[in-house]
Amino acid sequence: MxxxxxxxxxxxxxxxxxxxxxxxxxxxxxxxxxxxxxxxxxxxxxxxxxxxxxxxxxxxxxxxxxxxxxxxxxxxxxxxxxxxxxxxxxxxxxxxxxxxxxxxxxxxxxxxxxxxxxxxxxxxxxxxxxxxxxxxxxxxxxxxxxxxxxxxxxxxxxxxxxxxxxxxxxxxxxxxxxxxxxxxxxxxxxxxxxxxxxxxxxxxxxxxxxxxxxxxxxxxxxxxxxxxxxxxxxxxxxxxxxxxxxxxxxxxxxxxxxGYLTVDGEKMSKSLGNFYTVRQLLDEGWDGETIRLALLKSHYRQPLNFSLRGLQDAKSELDRFYRVLRGHSLAEIINFSSESQHSTIEATLKNDLNTPGAIHQLHGEASRLFRLSNNDQSTLKLKNQFFKDASLLGILQRDPEDWFKGNNKKSNDKIDMVFVEDTIALRNAARARGDFIEADRLRDILSAKNIMLEDNVDGTVWKVGEGQK
RNA sequence: GGCCCGGUGGGAGAGAGGCUAUCCAGAGGAUUGCAAAUCCUUGUACACCAGUUCGAAUCUGGUCCGGGCCUCCA
Missing domain, CATH: 3.40.50.620 (HUPs)
Structure with missing residues (x-):
């Protein structure tokens, strides 16, 4: 094409x-x-x-x-x-x-x-x-x-x-x-x-x-x-x-x-004063990738109505994408050398840079990977392809664990990793002996610190919750 | 006044004559110690009026509405 x-x-x-x-x-x-x-x-x-x-x-x-x-x-x-x-x-x-x-x-x-x-x-x-x-x-x-x-x-x-x-x-x-x-x-x-x-x-x-x-x-x-x-x-x-x-x-x-970017339906311009600076959004804790995806979610020639909700949607989509990669480090994914598969994303982008269409394709790939839900070499190959496709859009360039744990954020308070890991270990011990009251108490302690736990087949993983962006 | 673009479901947003867009949010279910995540199912979409066509959200004409440019601006 x-x-x-x-x-x-x-x-x-x-x-x-x-x-x-x-x-x-x-x-x-x-x-x-x-x-x-x-x-x-x-x-x-x-x-x-x-x-x-x-x-x-x-x-x-x-x-x-x-x-x-x-x-x-x-x-x-x-x-x-x-x-x-x-x-x-x-x-x-x-x-x-x-x-x-x-x-x-x-x-x-x-x-x-x-x-x-x-x-x-x-x-x-x-x-x-x-x-x-x-x-x-x-x-x-x-x-x-x-x-x-x-x-x-x-x-x-x-x-x-x-x-x-x-x-x-x-x-x-x-x-x-x-x-x-x-x-x-x-x-x-x-x-x-x-x-x-x-x-x-x-x-x-x-x-x-x-x-x-x-x-x-x-x-x-x-x-x-x-x-x-x-x-x-x-x-x-x-x-x-x-x-x-x-x-x-x-x-x-x-x-x-x-096309123009609008805020509340009006053209954003310096003279109207209704603009967000990139620096301001970054300082508020929005990740650069989130901003980038929010900008690519609409076709470049269309007007784009910029909103915080739009950013939040972009954030949710990136969470979904990073969840696909989770289980492997970014280095593992990048270094897994494989023949580049035929990329439908590339074909979509060749149609006048249809980035929303490409994002759609990425979601399709994500769904396929979720259905596989195992972390062996064959999925690593698919993750490698998924990463390459996302890279064409300039997203998914961070390590998945860093993404969820907020390690890339300068503005975050330092999270006490040792405390988090210890608490998770205590909770899993409690779960193993059937003491769910204690397990939930420990979950609540972390939750109060905005640490959200997910119990997967492979073990317990955690992420920084909403509110921190 | 002249010249351009647009109007798609609760929100965002593709597609482009017949085939589920997708994501977010909502509802129901599966799963889970509980959650989360994931999976399955699901809802009223194509501004309006004509026309072309076997068939139009998609083409044509008109109407209404919105935005932009004509002045520095990405």
């Missing part, structure tokens, strides 16, 4: 035909680093990480580029509000972003270019656009002349005429036409800036992605991803810049956009 992807540019699902089947190239718009990443920022990270995992399975080489935007007016204002240097802000939130996304099992990109490391490339691209008469200089600004670009607006289904007619804001004096956008703008003495042929200034927002994708992936590459809100104007303008600078060479073959 072929890999099919929904292409925003054509508005339909298409069979994926790479530029070079030996080397897939993908660019995804990364964060502007001036604040903690919220759960909506995490969605494209998780979605495209999952896509990257699939691509790496299907093709011999994948280069995944995700940028860091470290020069932007929002960063400038955040720095001045907090009385900190720009560099302090960008370094701090870049590190925070990395730490948070790692918790979500994001493998990260192969190349993570920073905008400020590519000013030279950006200036060169602007010069090229001026030279080819797609851009003009006015009042210290360099602007892209939208009407010079034949297909401008195709990605977002807008015509330049509509955009001009719909312009809601007052047109700046330096624009020849309301739809024109800034490639380079002047900086005041207190704003960060770089020397350029047009004076000291800084790049417009869209320029970095055009310049950095060209440098790291070439003029034409396979996939460009990001959130739906980037379709216009960001990606539209990227296309304009790159196609015109490259004398009409195709820029991106497949445009992929993830």
């Amino acid at each position: 072929d890999l099919t992807l929904y292409n925003t540019y054509s508005g339909q699902k298409e069979i994926f035909v790479p530029v070079d089947a030996e080397h897939i190239r993908m660019y995804v718009c990364g964060p502007t680093v001036y604040n903690y990443a919220h759960i909506g920022n995490a969605r494209p990270v998780v979605v495209f990480d999952t896509l990257a995992r699939l691509l790496r399975k299907l093709f011999p080489k994948v280069t995944y580029v995700r940028n860091i935007t470290d020069i932007d007016d929002k960063i400038i204002s955040a720095a001045s509000e907090q009385g900190k240097k720009i560099n302090f802000i960008t370094t701090r939130y870049t590190n925070q972003f990395h730490a948070d996304m790692a918790e979500l099992n994001d493998n990260g990109p192969d190349i993570e270019p920073h905008a400020t490391d590519h000013i030279t490339e950006m200036i060169k691209m602007v010069e090229c656009l001026i030279e080819k008469n797609f851009a003009y200089v006015k009042e210290g600004h360099v602007l892209f002349s939208v009407k010079k670009m034949k297909d401008y607006g195709k990605l977002s289904s807008h015509s330049p005429d509509e955009l001009i007619a719909g312009a809601r804001i007052e047109v700046s004096s330096y624009k020849n036409s309301p739809a024109d956008f800034v490639l380079w703008k002047p900086s005041s003495s207190e704003q960060p800036g770089w020397h350029s042929p047009w004076g000291r200034g800084r790049p417009g927002w869209h320029l970095e992605c055009s310049a950095m994708s060209e440098k790291h992936l070439g003029e034409t590459f396979d996939i460009h991803g990001g959130g739906q809100d980037l379709i216009f104007p960001h990606h539209e303008n990227e296309i304009a810049q790159s196609v015109c600078a490259h004398s009409g060479a195709p820029f991106v073959n497949y445009w992929m956009h993830n």
Whole structure:
């Protein structure tokens, strides 16, 4: 079965035909680093990480580029509000972003270019656009002349005429036409800036992605991803810049956009203030894998209504999955080398990254394994396959016992393992002699400490109960 | 105003012309010293109105409702 992807540019699902089947190239718009990443920022990270995992399975080489935007007016204002240097802000939130996304099992990109490391490339691209008469200089600004670009607006289904007619804001004096956008703008003495042929200034927002994708992936590459809100104007303008600078060479073959995340049915946005940061959820004790699964439970193009109940559901599903693996350590499961079976999960994901369908398949596998309910070598092989399938989604990467005992949680109070094990031993001794009153008393003692016991055929296992998440 | 998406059972959420989605929650049963876990069974789903079709939740047209973009935003 072929890999099919929904292409925003054509508005339909298409069979994926790479530029070079030996080397897939993908660019995804990364964060502007001036604040903690919220759960909506995490969605494209998780979605495209999952896509990257699939691509790496299907093709011999994948280069995944995700940028860091470290020069932007929002960063400038955040720095001045907090009385900190720009560099302090960008370094701090870049590190925070990395730490948070790692918790979500994001493998990260192969190349993570920073905008400020590519000013030279950006200036060169602007010069090229001026030279080819797609851009003009006015009042210290360099602007892209939208009407010079034949297909401008195709990605977002807008015509330049509509955009001009719909312009809601007052047109700046330096624009020849309301739809024109800034490639380079002047900086005041207190704003960060770089020397350029047009004076000291800084790049417009869209320029970095055009310049950095060209440098790291070439003029034409396979996939460009990001959130739906980037379709216009960001990606539209990227296309304009790159196609015109490259004398009409195709820029991106497949445009992929993830849907919005809503909270209580409303778009989550910084301006509305109705957002959860990833850090906040982690600190509350939600596991990164739980957050990741909650994000993958709906298809990437669908809107996702984020809720605590959704997280709780994801947690319950992961409990079920880890219960399948329990009885073997993660190392045993990983190291059990076996021929990779035909994976139905892979086939499901090849249908436009159908992660909910893949999760469904995982539940099917889980049910089959539960019915076997023995822990010999043959089930170890099945667990190995189950683990591999789950790994495509980037979940089930922890040791099962650690998952249930909360060992991966930083925020948990230390559990006294010796006390727990001793109490279980005492209780089992009581059970063996038929003293169920004592057995239940010991169970209650542990229960009060949020330790839940399960008596299985192989013995008694325990887990941290709900409330600790 | 223009342009996009959507509306599926208590909740989440796939599917996509005829075949049980699945998970969570609920009910009944099996199992268990008791539990938990697991297994089995189970409930009223496809916004509305027409049309196409032997057959539509799935296609077409319209209606209503919701969200988004057109301005910084994943």
